[in-house]
Amino acid sequence: AQKVTQAQTEISVVEKEDVTLDCVYGTRDTTYYLFWYxxxxxxxxxxxxxxxxxxxxxxxxxxxxxxxxKSTSSFNFTITASQVVDSAVYFCALRNTGGFKTIFGAGTRLFVKA
Amino acid sequence: DVKVTQSSRYLVKRTGEKVFLECVQDMDHENMFWYRQDPGLGLRLIYFSYDVKMKEKGDIPEGYSVSREKKERFSLILESASTNQTSMYLCASSRPLAGAASSSNEKLFFGSGTQLSVL
Incomplete structure (x- = not known):
């Protein structure tokens, strides 16, 4: 079965820090698409x-x-020099080629403090 | 500017009521989706539609139905609302890749969501 895991529930950083949001996915299909929202x-x-x-x-x-x-089934997202406007919930998602369904992770809430 | 519009931002309903959530897109997209978003669970697909009058169950269709009478409009119906249907409901649309048989790689366009509270 397809699965997307975002282990970080919340991250808090100070403005201008770099931050990486982790995403690990699982699928049996050999062709697929990955997304960040x-x-x-x-x-x-x-x-x-x-x-x-x-x-x-x-x-x-x-x-x-x-x-x-692909070797670690990961699709990580890094924001460099974060800004307050980056504060949001970020979702990683997976869709197999030929499928209509997009599977979403639980999301990571990012707080960027001034 | 392309847009997916959900009719209500906030709704409060009573247990047992019939609830309609409306979604309209102006992008002439074939595909439309209804998701619910709950803390810690991300977005879960309720139903989707790839054409007028066509509908397919998603991962959590129980307690819901949908209607797609026109291409631009996709309605989610809660026949008898229950408290466990309190959630944020998100509508999305997408278009198939030109010349391809599937829409697998097209991104989703989302509405702003409807926060439904069932008391």
């Missing part, structure tokens, strides 16, 4: 990144970076 206090989840199982290249987008390691 951000849910700010307004409630609406916003898409951040999608990665397919064939592409293990790390990605950087501004202060955000993602480390996909």
């Amino acid at each position: 951000k849910q700010p206090p307004s409630g609406e989840l916003v898409f951040l990144i999608r990665r397919n199982s064939f592409d293990e290249q790390n990605e950087i987008s501004g202060r955000y970076s993602w480390n996909f390691q």
Whole structure:
């Protein structure tokens, strides 16, 4: 069965610190997609990144970076020089190729203090 | 600006009431989804629809039904609300990848959610 585990329930950092959000996934399929979504206090989840199982290249987008390691079934998300606006709940998610269902982790709530 | 709109941000209902949660998207998406979000459990899929009048059960369909009479609208129905259905309900939509048979790799667009309290 598919599963997404985000072991960190809450993380609190001070502004300008770097922070890494962990995501471990499980699936029997060989092809799949991984996602990260951000849910700010307004409630609406916003898409951040999608990665397919064939592409293990790390990605950087501004202060955000993602480390996909198939060998450890992990897809971790790092925010560099965090800002108060990064405070949100972050969800890691998994969807198998050919499927409609997206499986979400429990989420990690990030607090960034000024 | 593309949008998924949920009719209510907050709802308070009584046990046994019939409850309708409405969701409308303006992106002409084929796929629509209803999730519920509970602390420590993340988002769990209740139902989804990949076309008008089509519906499929998700992981926790018990106690819920859905209706998709028009492409842009997907309604979640609680036939007889119970206290364990108190939750945040999130609607989402997505489109299939052009030329592909499935929508497996398309991202989800979410509404702002409806916080339902059943007393």
